[in-house]
Amino acid sequence: PDALGQLSNLVSLDLSHNHLSGGIPSSLGGMISLLNLNFSSNDLSGPLPRSAVFSRSSIASFADNPGLCGSPLP
Numbered sequence: 001p002d003a004l005g006q007l008s009n010l011v012s013l014d015l016s017h018n019h020l021s022g023g024i025p026s027s028l029g030g031m032i033s034l035l036n037l038n039f040s041s042n043d044l045s046g047p048l049p050r051s052a053v054f055s056r057s058s059i060a061s062f063a064d065n066p067g068l069c070g071s072p073l074p
Contacts (some may be wrong), residue, residue, distance in 0.1 A: 001009075001027045002027045002070055004025070004027070004028055005027025005028050005029075006027075007031065008030075008032070008033060009033050010031055010032065010033060010034055011033050011035050011036065012034070012035065012071060013028075013031075013034060013036070013037045014037070014038040014039050014040070015037075015038065015039050016038045016039065016040045016041050016053060017041060018042055019043065020039070020042040020043065020044055021042070021043040021044065021045070022044065022045065022046070023044065023045060023047075024039065024046070024050070024054075024068075025045075026049040026051075026053075027044070027055075027059075028053065029049040029050065029052075029053050029054060030051065030052025030053075031053055031055070032052075037057055037061055038061050038065040039061060039062055039065065039068075040061060040062060040064050041063065041064040041065075042064070042065055043065065043067070044062075044065040044067060044068050045065070045067025045068060046067065046068065046069070047063070047070035048068060048069070048070035048071065048073065050070070054071070054072070055072055056070055056072075057072060059072055059073060059074070
């Protein structure tokens with residue numbers, strides 16, 4: 001949900017293995033304190049939001065979401 005983007009002091013977010021679907025809200029890209037995130041093993045789709053939070057994340061953070069695309073994904 002977009003409301004997650006309002007958690008400005010959050011440093012780690014693990015939403016793996018939650019059967020999530022749809023796109024990743026662009027509001028999460030504004031979480032500048034976020035150092036670790038994991039969206040792996042869901043059913044997410046669409047482009048990753050364009051922000052430093054996502055571009056510095058490892059590809060493993062988005063694994064097993066065949067519908068996701070965009071940097072840093074191949």
